[in-house]
Amino acid sequence: MPGSENPKPISKYSELRQDIVSGDWVVIATGRARRPNDFIVAAKAGKNKDDKDCPFEKLEDSALLIITRGNEHFADLWQAGAKAKDWFIEVIPNKFPAFTPRQLCPSVAVEGVYRQIGGVGFHEVIVMRPHDRSIALMSVEEVTLLVTAYRERFKTLKPEQCVQYVSVIHNHGPESGASIVHPHSQLIAIPVIPPDVFKSLAGSLRYFTERQACVHCAMIEYEARTKLRVIFENEKFIAFAPYASRAAFEIRIFPKSHRADFENIPEEDLKPFAQALQRTLAVLYHGLKNPSYNFFIHTAPTDGGRYAHYHWHLEILPKTSIWGGFEFGTGIEISTIAPEDAAAFLRSVKLPPLRQREP
Ligand SMILES: [Zn+2]
Ligand SMILES: [Zn+2]
Structure with missing residues (x-):
């Protein structure tokens, strides 16, 4: 391809580059490099500890969805009017997006032997009202509003033409990558199926x-049936430590009935899902003294393919260890506690009653 050997000028947009050996995608998002100090500070102490410096205390003009404590939904501030003061959830576009909407879907560009496509998509932030109360300390009703927001934004972005996968993620604590306390x-809609999801889909198939x-x-x-690794269950959901846990205290939450698509979760299942999530994070919080963690939803892609064999779920990975050379060199993670023992410990954690606090 003539000219394709020339290095490209740096773009303000991100791009997805494919590793031609593994097939895995990585994102090169230079626009996000405008805040390098944010990362350094966040990794050490967690930024914006004080709510006076916090960027999430007020509703934004750019709000895409506002949900009040009474579960009323509004598409923007104007529509919310006086009810905006009762907000509990606000969804806004990420100010430093890894993916941005564009007029056209990306096509594959070639540089020598390599392939890349533009980082077209959406990157949103789902803000909860309380500054210093994590999900573990929220009520089930509050967490229900959060998972309702996940579902609503997922449904909105799913039909966007370039979107092949919608990822819902949550980072908690200084070791999790959370740059704001x-x-x-976050909800990230991207034009490829991510490698980990691809592997999970392929194994299920x-x-x-x-x-x-x-x-x-x-x-x-x-x-x-065996209850060996179960941490919590209700009528609709079950949370257990995976048999082959990748990290100490890894937990997965599954809907008990087979369903490929998270966004099709029935209305009546939102609260049981929220309860499973809140209770699981609460036993981690009280049992392990507020560890950092990441959680994310794995669900069927939105690229129009057939994924009826898949079963959506939420994965929680506490940051209980740091990857070293063996993990990076082999992809094999070392978990220092048996999942059965981790589950038995978490089952034994006594939860204090939730204190009612406003907001
Ligand atoms: Zn705040
Ligand atoms: Zn299933």
């Missing part, structure tokens, strides 16, 4: 092809 989740059954349903049935 105030509780917030392989099991389904061999046995005509869902691998996740098989795990759920076994874990619910």
